[in-house]
Amino acid sequence: xxxxxxxxxxxxxxxxxxxxxxxxxxxxxxxxxxxxxxxxxxxxxxxxxxxxxxxxxxxxxxxxxxxxxxxxxxxxxxxxxxxxxxxxxxxxxxxxxxxxxxxxxxxxxxxxxxxxxxxxxxxxxxxxxxxxxxxxxxxxxxxxxxxxxxxxxxxxxxxxxxxxxxxxxxxxxxxxxxxxxxxxxxxxxxxxxxxxxxxxxxxxxxxxxxxxxxxxxxxxxxxxxxxxxxxxxxxxxxxxxxxxxxxxxxxxxxxxxxxxxxxxxxxxxxxxxx
Amino acid sequence: xxxxxxxxxxxxxxxxxxxxxxxxxxxxxxxxxxxxxxxxxxxxxxxxxxxxxxxxxxxxxxxxxxxxxxxxxxxxxxxxxxxxxxxxxxxxxxxxxxxxxxxxxxxxxxxxxxxxxxxxxxxxxxxxxxxxxxxxxxxxxxxxxxxxxxxxxxxxxxxxxxxxxxxxxxxxxxxxxxxxxxxxxxxxxxxxxxxxxxxxxxxxxxxxxxxxxxxxxxxxxxxxxxxxxxxxxxxxxxxxxxxxxxxxxxxxxxxxxxxxxxxxxxxxxxxxxxxxxxxxxxxx
Numbered sequence: 001x002x003x004x005x006x007x008x009x010x011x012x013x014x015x016x017x018x019x020x021x022x023x024x025x026x027x028x029x030x031x032x033x034x035x036x037x038x039x040x041x042x043x044x045x046x047x048x049x050x051x052x053x054x055x056x057x058x059x060x061x062x063x064x065x066x067x068x069x070x071x072x073x074x075x076x077x078x079x080x081x082x083x084x085x086x087x088x089x090x091x092x093x094x095x096x097x098x099x100x101x102x103x104x105x106x107x108x109x110x111x112x113x114x115x116x117x118x119x120x121x122x123x124x125x126x127x128x129x130x131x132x133x134x135x136x137x138x139x140x141x142x143x144x145x146x147x148x149x150x151x152x153x154x155x156x157x158x159x160x161x162x163x164x165x166x167x168x169x170x171x172x173x174x175x176x177x178x179x180x181x182x183x184x185x186x187x188x189x190x191x192x193x194x195x196x197x198x199x200x201x202x203x204x205x206x207x208x209x210x211x212x213x214x215x216x217x218x219x220x221x222x223x224x225x226x227x228x229x230x231x232x233x234x235x236x237x238x239x240x241x242x243x244x245x246x247x248x249x250x251x252x253x254x255x256x257x258x259x260x261x262x263x264x265x266x267x268x269x270x271x272x273x274x
Numbered sequence: 275x276x277x278x279x280x281x282x283x284x285x286x287x288x289x290x291x292x293x294x295x296x297x298x299x300x301x302x303x304x305x306x307x308x309x310x311x312x313x314x315x316x317x318x319x320x321x322x323x324x325x326x327x328x329x330x331x332x333x334x335x336x337x338x339x340x341x342x343x344x345x346x347x348x349x350x351x352x353x354x355x356x357x358x359x360x361x362x363x364x365x366x367x368x369x370x371x372x373x374x375x376x377x378x379x380x381x382x383x384x385x386x387x388x389x390x391x392x393x394x395x396x397x398x399x400x401x402x403x404x405x406x407x408x409x410x411x412x413x414x415x416x417x418x419x420x421x422x423x424x425x426x427x428x429x430x431x432x433x434x435x436x437x438x439x440x441x442x443x444x445x446x447x448x449x450x451x452x453x454x455x456x457x458x459x460x461x462x463x464x465x466x467x468x469x470x471x472x473x474x475x476x477x478x479x480x481x482x483x484x485x486x487x488x489x490x491x492x493x494x495x496x497x498x499x500x501x502x503x504x505x506x507x508x509x510x511x512x513x514x515x516x517x518x519x520x521x522x523x524x525x526x527x528x529x530x531x532x533x534x535x536x537x538x539x540x541x542x543x544x545x546x547x548x549x550x551x552x553x554x555x556x557x558x
Contacts, residue, residue, distance in 0.1 A: 052383070087383065087384070088385060088386070088389055090389055113383045113392055114384065115381045115383055115384045115388075116381075116383075117383055118360070118381075118382040118388065118392040119360070119382075141393075142393040142394075142395065143393060143394055144394065145428065145433060146432055147431065170395060172394060172395070176428050176431055176461075177431060178394055191450070215449070216447060216449065216450075221401070225401070227399050227400065227401040228399070228400040228401045228446065228447050229397065229398060230397070230447070230448070230449070230450055230453060231396060231397045231398065233393070233395050233397065
């Protein structure tokens with residue numbers, strides 16, 4: 001304290017000798033698809049699939065770079081980094097969609113759904129692992145309606161936001177509170193009827209902020225095959241894929257910048273008027 | 275504007291109008307479907323509330339039958355969550371070989387039903403490559419479905435079960451309109467199911483109270499307070515619990531008070547069951 005006098009909490013970052021000087025990014029109206037992700041394949045970007053597991057080697061998924069399975073044992077969460085199977089196909093579907101957008105990304109299967117898991121505690125443990133192990137972006141096509149987990153999940157979502165770990169979540173389909181898709185710190189996605197994987201929309205009426213294909217979509221499924229599916233679960237991974245490509249070209253973007261770029265490039269923005 | 279002829283503009287406008295009409299028609303059809311659901315559920319709930327003709331189990335069957343009929347599915351099933359074991363319990367199945375299966379259990383997170391219950395997200399799945407995924411349903415209804423639509427049942431903000439439909443008739447898969455309509459229906463059905471269950475419990479308390487009048491008031495008190503504790507927060511049945519408490523209070527005074535209370539309640543029950551009582555709808 002000597003010599004510097006009193007400073008309010010958190011104000012150290014703004015002292016003249018410690019103030020961070022950063023590179024500018026393009027004005028938002030100048031952001032183009034080419035600038036954002038043109039030519040990118042997600043190389044070097046770690047993508048966490050927090051779900052029912054991912055089937056490694058599926059023709060639409062390819063390799064899995066890391067594993068974490070959270071399960072319950074005598075009331076406690078047990079973590080395992082051994083390779084695992086997909087408990088049903090849901091996680092493989094999400095991984096396949098991400099892979100279709102970002103063929104070179106690194107996929108991490110974080111299994112929190114399945115027999116012996118599927119609790120709020122397992123979900124929280126998996127999400128915490130994704131943040132602490134520095135996934136650049138994680139796909140969460142799941143949620144809970146149990147208020148008991150509201151605070152813990154909110155805290156983790158904020159932690160992810162501040163660490164620039166992007167969380168892309170599937171919106172709930174009901175007018176019922178569900179977490180974490182309703183938090184402002186995540187990117188929430190619902191399904192639209194289109195089938196063009198490159199077309200997504202921005203919704204100016206949150207909490208659902210983006211819409212991507214997820215109705216009657218042909219996706220990868222457990223056992224090396226495919227399924228025809230409908231659900232917001234299958235819309236979120238499209239946006240996760242876009243983020244993986246964006247972060248390959250612009251690894252220093254913050255959580256709020258990522259959301260701004262996604263908004264700027266949505267198909268329902270009148271860009272021709274710029 | 276000058277580059278396009280009036281005919282072209284007209285043709286374009288007509289196309290837009292046709293597209294809008296078709297979309298309007300689709301929305302109207304969706305609204306009609308929801309309305310049919312509402313009416314059907316209304317009949318089921320009223321039946322259950324009136325009591326004797328429709329048991330709790332029959333209400334569950336009616337919920338599934340209604341959904342199967344209106345969404346045009348081949349079969350359907352209802353599973354309710356057992357919170358103690360984190361398992362879904364197969365309550366009723368309609369179509370297939372449903373009547374043969376009772377007390378079938380699916381762990382949370384297992385298969386389509388378990389995943390929908392764990393994630394709270396409705397899901398439509400079809401295709402030939404997912405046999406294992408739907409194993410629990412295949413066992414439940416006794417055959418292998420081609421397409422499945424599964425939606426969660428919410429009550430009090432939490433998942434209490436799932437409603438599953440199997441094999442959309444005349445289509446490869448259930449579509450988004452089916453998901454929307456069934457989700458809305460499932461929410462209303464969940465309320466009806468919870469109320470029917472609570473109603474059944476409340477009737478149970480009153481029954482115990484009446485039986486206890488001649489026997490053991492201490493046991494009656496324990497049963498009443500146990501069930502009442504379970505039902506804390508369910509205001510709809512607060513009055514019935516209050517009634518049970520009053521009965522207990524009177525009964526605990528002695529044998530004469532118990533006999534008097536029993537006689538009054540019996541007379542009241544006879545009156546409300548009579549045409550005069552039914553006409554007035556209440557006695558207050």
